[in-house]
Amino acid sequence: MGKRTAAMAILAVLPLATVPVAQAQVAQPGRLLASNCFQCHGTNGKGPGFDSLAGKSTDEIYKDLKQFQSGKESNGIMARHAMAYTDEQLRLISAWFAAQK
Ligand code: HEC
Structure with missing residues (x-):
């Protein structure tokens, strides 16, 4: 197989191999990370009893999380959670919760 033929063979196979993975990631970015929060904030950010995340924007949630991460404002639970993430x-987590209705 010449170089050119080999390249065409790779190009022909590539889309089939990559598309399903790409779609899985695009479907709900952040959901897997956010699932760590469901226990206390619910799967839609509305409960069961802790501070509601529903209705907040990505920026608001992100700012809250960075504040918690700094350790300056927290009861400890959220600081520990926020510290675990880049x-x-x-x-991604903030955007995911902001997108829930
Ligand atoms: C073990 C229970 C628990 C888990 C798990 C948890 N939280 Fe919290 N969260 C709390 C509590 C309690 C508060 C109120 C804390 C405070 O005010 O110091 C809070 C507050 C917040 C707030 C501030 C809301 C506001 O209106 O001030 C945000 C944003 C938040 N959490 C996001 C998250 C995210 C994102 C995750 C997952 C990475 C998460 N939490 C996981 C218990 C939890």
Whole structure:
């Protein structure tokens, strides 16, 4: 097989191999990370009894989480949760909750 033929063979196979994975990630970005929060904030951010996240914007949730992460404002539970995530992960989680109705 020449170089050119090999490249075409790879290009032909690539879409089939990558599309399902890409779709799974695009479907609900942040959901897997956010599932860690469901126990206390509900699967839609509305309960069962802790502070509601529903109706907040991505920026508001993200700012709250960064505040918790700094350790300056918290009862301890949220600080520990927030510390476990990177900025990018906190943004994904915030965006996911902000998108829940
Ligand atoms: C063990 C229970 C528990 C878990 C799990 C938990 N939280 Fe919390 N969350 C709380 C409590 C309690 C408060 C109120 C804390 C405070 O005011 O210091 C709170 C407050 C918040 C607030 C501030 C809401 C407001 O209106 O001030 C945000 C945002 C938040 N949590 C997001 C999250 C996210 C995102 C996760 C998952 C990474 C998460 N929480 C996981 C118990 C939890």
